[in-house]
Amino acid sequence: MSSDKTKINKNKSLRTTILPTWCPGCFNFQILSGVQNFLENEIKKGKKLDDFAIVSGIGCNSKIFDYLNLPGANTLHGRVPPTCTGIKLAKPKLKVFGFSGDGDAYAEGIEHTIHAARFNTDFTYIVHNNQVFALTLGQPTPVTEKGYIDKSNPSGNFLLPLNPLKLMLSSGASFVARVFANSEQVRDILEKSKNHKGFVFIEIIQPCLIFHHNTYENRFYNLQESGHNKEDLSQAFCKSEEFDYVSVESKIPLGIFYQKERETFQELKLDRRYNGKSKN
Numbered sequence: 175m176s177s178d179k180t181k182i183n184k185n186k187s188l189r190t191t192i193l194p195t196w197c198p199g200c201f202n203f204q205i206l207s208g209v210q211n212f213l214e215n216e217i218k219k220g221k222k223l224d225d226f227a228i229v230s231g232i233g234c235n236s237k238i239f240d241y242l243n244l245p246g247a248n249t250l251h252g253r254v255p256p257t258c259t260g261i262k263l264a265k266p267k268l269k270v271f272g273f274s275g276d277g278d279a280y281a282e283g284i285e286h287t288i289h290a291a292r293f294n295t296d297f298t299y300i301v302h303n304n305q306v307f308a309l310t311l312g313q314p315t316p317v318t319e320k321g322y323i324d325k326s327n328p329s330g331n332f333l334l335p336l337n338p339l340k341l342m343l344s345s346g347a348s349f350v351a352r353v354f355a356n357s358e359q360v361r362d363i364l365e366k367s368k369n370h371k372g373f374v375f376i377e378i379i380q381p382c383l384i385f386h387h388n389t390y391e392n393r394f395y396n397l398q399e400s401g402h403n404k405e406d407l408s409q410a411f412c413k414s415e416e417f418d419y420v421s422v423e424s425k426i427p428l429g430i431f432y433q434k435e436r437e438t439f440q441e442l443k444l445d446r447r448y449n450g451k452s453k454n
């Protein structure tokens with residue numbers, strides 16, 4: 175935790191006075207504002223700053239840790255899920271949020287992302303997906319499209335991207351959603367997922383104005399408005415395949431792909447410890 179923030183943590187306000195170092199107009203500002211609006215509403219309804227904990231990794235996205243006056247940890251690259259898991263196991267009453275970039279979540283930390291979904295660990299994982307390693311100047315991540323050119327790949331990225339939503343669904347995530355980096359959409363999905371018990375995975379499509387500014391105009395539609403059944407895993411898989419992270423024409427579904435509660439890691443672990451067996 176930065177020393178500046180530790181000092182500011184003595185104040186009652188959610189917002190710190192640390193000046194954001196994101197590029198002007200960066201969509202991370204939209205994400206920050208959506209998170210702030212959601213949390214301020216929770217605080218208005220009686221929650222305290224120390225009812226929450228936040229964890230971020232390494233990358234542009236992860237600077238969000240400095241701008242929210244909440245306890246937690248700015249951890250190692252790719253280690254957001256195990257840090258959230260540790261906090262949640264030690265302090266089960268805390269509402270824990272993890273923030274990562276696509277590099278953090280799907281490259282350095284992919285094993286932890288998969289196991290958090292498989293274990294159904296009870297925290298909310300927010301992945302700012304700009305399809306590049308932005309802080310280190312635009313190298314391709316596992317979700318960058320084939321053909322993407324940067325200084326480290328002058329003849330173009332030769333690999334197809336993985337589909338993180340499909341990965342999360344097949345790994346056992348009990349809540350899987352995607353939104354665009356728009357303050358209102360971010361606030362709304364946090365509101366809709368806040369009572370979900372278990373692993374909440376939220377992908378935020380976050381154009382990087384410097385290294386990866388795709389054309390998204392007229393491509394989004396809302397799953398809930400289109401009659402999608404979010405309890406149907408096979409429907410969720412079908413919907414997750416509509417956008418392959420390469421095409422610049424396909425429609426991009428937003429909203430909740432899948433939501434079905436099942437026993438969380440915490441419940442299974444505590445059952446084992448205290449009853450000698452799991453509920454299943």
Ligand SMILES: Cc1ncc(C[n+]2csc(CCOP(=O)(O)OP(=O)(O)O)c2C)c(N)n1
Pocket residue numbers: 232233234235236251274275276277278279282302304306307308309310315
């Ligand atoms: C273990 C480790 N590997 C590599 C790095 C170098 N590094 C720092 S930031 C970064 C890019 C992060 O990209 P992403 O997670 O996609 O976040 P973004 O900057 O795009 O928000 C990398 C590779 C590091 N700090 N630690």
